[in-house]
Amino acid sequence: MKLNIAVLAGDGIGPEISAQGVAVMQAVCQKFGHEATFTPALVGAAAIDAVGDPFPEDTYEICKKADAVLFSSVGDPKFDNNPNAKVRPEQGLLAMRKKLGLFANIRPVQTFDCLIHKSPLKDELVRGADFVCIRELTGGMYFGEKKEGDDYAYDTNAYSREEVERILKVAYAYAQRRRKHLTVVDKANVLASSRLWRKVAQEMAPKYPDVTTDFMYVDNASMRMIQEPTFFDVMVTENTFGDILTDEGSCITGSMGLLPSASTGESTPVFEPIHGSWPQAKGLNIANPLAQILSVAMLFEYFNLVKEGALVRKAVDASLDANVRTPEIQVADGSKYGTKEVGAWIVDWINKA
Ligand code: IPM
Ligand code: MG
Numbered sequence: 291m292k293l294n295i296a297v298l299a300g301d302g303i304g305p306e307i308s309a310q311g312v313a314v315m316q317a318v319c320q321k322f323g324h325e326a327t328f329t330p331a332l333v334g335a336a337a338i339d340a341v342g343d344p345f346p347e348d349t350y351e352i353c354k355k356a357d358a359v360l361f362s363s364v365g366d367p368k369f370d371n372n373p374n375a376k377v378r379p380e381q382g383l384l385a386m387r388k389k390l391g392l393f394a395n396i397r398p399v400q401t402f403d404c405l406i407h408k409s410p411l412k413d414e415l416v417r418g419a420d421f422v423c424i425r426e427l428t429g430g431m432y433f434g435e436k437k438e439g440d441d442y443a444y445d446t447n448a449y450s451r452e453e454v455e456r457i458l459k460v461a462y463a464y465a466q467r468r469r470k471h472l473t474v475v476d477k478a479n480v481l482a483s484s485r486l487w488r489k490v491a492q493e494m495a496p497k498y499p500d501v502t503t504d505f506m507y508v509d510n511a512s513m514r515m516i517q518e519p520t521f522f523d524v525m526v527t528e529n530t531f532g533d534i535l536t537d538e539g540s541c542i543t544g545s546m547g548l549l550p551s552a553s554t555g556e557s558t559p560v561f562e563p564i565h566g567s568w569p570q571a572k573g574l575n576i577a578n579p580l581a582q583i584l585s586v587a588m589l590f591e592y593f594n595l596v597k598e599g600a601l602v603r604k605a606v607d608a609s610l611d612a613n614v615r616t617p618e619i620q621v622a623d624g625s626k627y628g629t630k631e632v633g634a635w636i637v638d639w640i641n642k643a
Contacts (some may be wrong), residue, residue, distance in 0.1 A: 291327040291593065293319065296356035296558070298349065298386075300334040301379055302567025302575035303629075304362030310579035310633030311360055314553045314605070315586045317640040320433050328358065333386065334364030334567070335377035344382025350389055353558050358589050361386075361562035362582060367569050379567075387427050391556030393453065394460040395425040395532065396588075397564055399519075399539035399549065404610050405619055408544030411516065416542055421522035423539055425463040425532025427553055429453045430483070431562070432529050447483045449528065454490040460554075461526035462494070471523035472503045475511045475531055487528065512538060540564055545619050547578030550585035552592060559592055561585040575628035578616040580606055583636060601643060605636045 295315070312328055319326040331349040338344050344364070353359050364379040386392070401409070401419050409416045426449075434446030449509050458474075465472040474491045476484035488505060495503040506514065508531045514521055515538055524613035527535065540546040546565045553560040563581030587602035609615070614627050614635045627635070 291324045291595070292357075293324055293590075293593070294357045295326060295328050296349075296352045296359045297330045298333040298353075298359055298361045299330065299336075300362045300364040300382075301336055301366050301566060302363055302569040302572045304334070304364070304567055305438045306573075306575065306629045307563065307577055308362040309581045309609065310629060310636075311586050311631055313637050314583050314640065315360070315589070317637045318586070318590070318601055318634060321601070321640060321643070322595070322598055324595075324598075328360075331387050333361070333382045335366035335369065337382060338377055338379060342377070344377060344379050345385035345389070350490040351388075353386065353390060353560075356558050357385075358433065358592070359390075359558055359560040360582075360585065360589065361560050363563065363565065363567035365567040365569065373557040384432060386560065387553060388433065390553075390560065392553035392560055393426060393428045393555040394457055394553065396429040396460075396464070396552045397423040397425060397532075397536045397539065397549065397556070398551075399423065399522075399536070399543060401543045402548065402607075402610060405544040405548070408619060409542055411519070411542050415517070416519055416544075418520035419522075419542065421519070421539075422464055422524050423466060423532060424524060424526040425456065425536060426453065426457045426526075426528050427532075428529075428555070430529035447481065447528070447530070449483045449485065449486055451490055454487050455494065457524060458491055458494055461524055462498045462501055464523040466498065468499045469523040472498075473499050473511070473522055473525045474503065474505050475508050475525055475527035475535065476505065477508050477531070478505070479507060483528070497515070508535070510579050511535065515539060515542065527562055536564060545578065546581075547616065547618060548580050548584070550581050550588050552585070552588045554592070559589075561589040561592075571583075575630055576617050577629050578618060579629050579633050580609075580616075583633070601640060605643070608639050609636050
């Protein structure tokens with residue numbers, strides 16, 4: 291298969307983990323006889339610095355023409371503490387989501403047995419937790435009408451029936467492939483937009499008799515994720531709730547550096563780690579490349595390249611078992627591996643597999 295990949299490395303640790311993701315993808319493609327080409331493009335603060343736009347037209351064109359985007363991270367502290375900044379790196383990510391119509395964000399929350407001790411939750415609570423959060427990604431407050439004045443500001447949480455239906459379809463498809471349990475997370479006791487979500491979901495549920503649908507308020511869901519994360523199979527929710535709940539999801543597994551995600555919709559799909567740009571770690575060779583590498587597994591799986599995806603996952607498991615780990619998940623035996631060393635070890639394992 292020919293795969294034309296746009297590589298958007300972005301800011302902070304982005305370029306370092308991106309290089310490892312690309313190297314792993316190359317190794318797998320070589321093994322299976324796929325022809326992959328990689329086209330780098332600017333995004334985030336790097337793009338603002340270079341051309342004054344966090345998602346330049348050139349980058350959009352490269353993404354549009356690509357089969358998939360391998361994205362890393364955006365964000366730079368020089369913008370964070372400046373509420374008057376005219377343009378921000380994060381706008382690049384939002385523009386990409388909107389322009390590529392990436393309405394479905396798939397965020398799997400999975401534990402790794404060998405890292406359970408790193409979870410802030412007790413072993414018996416978190417062991418076996420394995421769910422997917424399907425986050426709506428191009429609607430809601432992120433994109434609704436806003437006003438930003440000195441004394442008054444608002445954001446609008448608007449959703450249309452069509453937007454709700456199409457994301458619920460994605461969620462049901464996931465539930466059907468998994469343990470057939472869908473939890474619709476909303477705030478229907480307070481928000482009109484949530485009541486529309488609930489109404490549409492209640493109308494659709496009978497069309498999926500093999501799936502058990504339940505409803506949960508978002509405050510309750512955030513509690514349940516801590517108290518009984520194994521309750522969930524597939525969870526679907528709006529943009530803002532999904533943003534918050536997936537950060538919570540990522541930390542209960544023990545390391546945020548391990549979770550990949552996929553954003554899909556109307557145009558080129560994007561595969562990216564769920565973590566941010568960790569500017570403090572930039573250039574230090576300490577960032578965990580596994581979330582990026584697992585994004586490559588999701589990329590293969592999206593194209594139905596099941597064996598390729600499985601090989602990446604096996605290689606990641608092998609690196610964890612061999613304690614070839616970046617500092618934040620290192621067990622205290624003194625061995626030290628950086629971003630590059632972990633990536634190189636995985637590439638080597640794939641070559642020999
Ligand atoms: C995420 C991030 C983004 C979001 C930021 C960087 C704009 O937190 O992908 O979860 O809020 O969607
Ligand atoms: Mg977030």
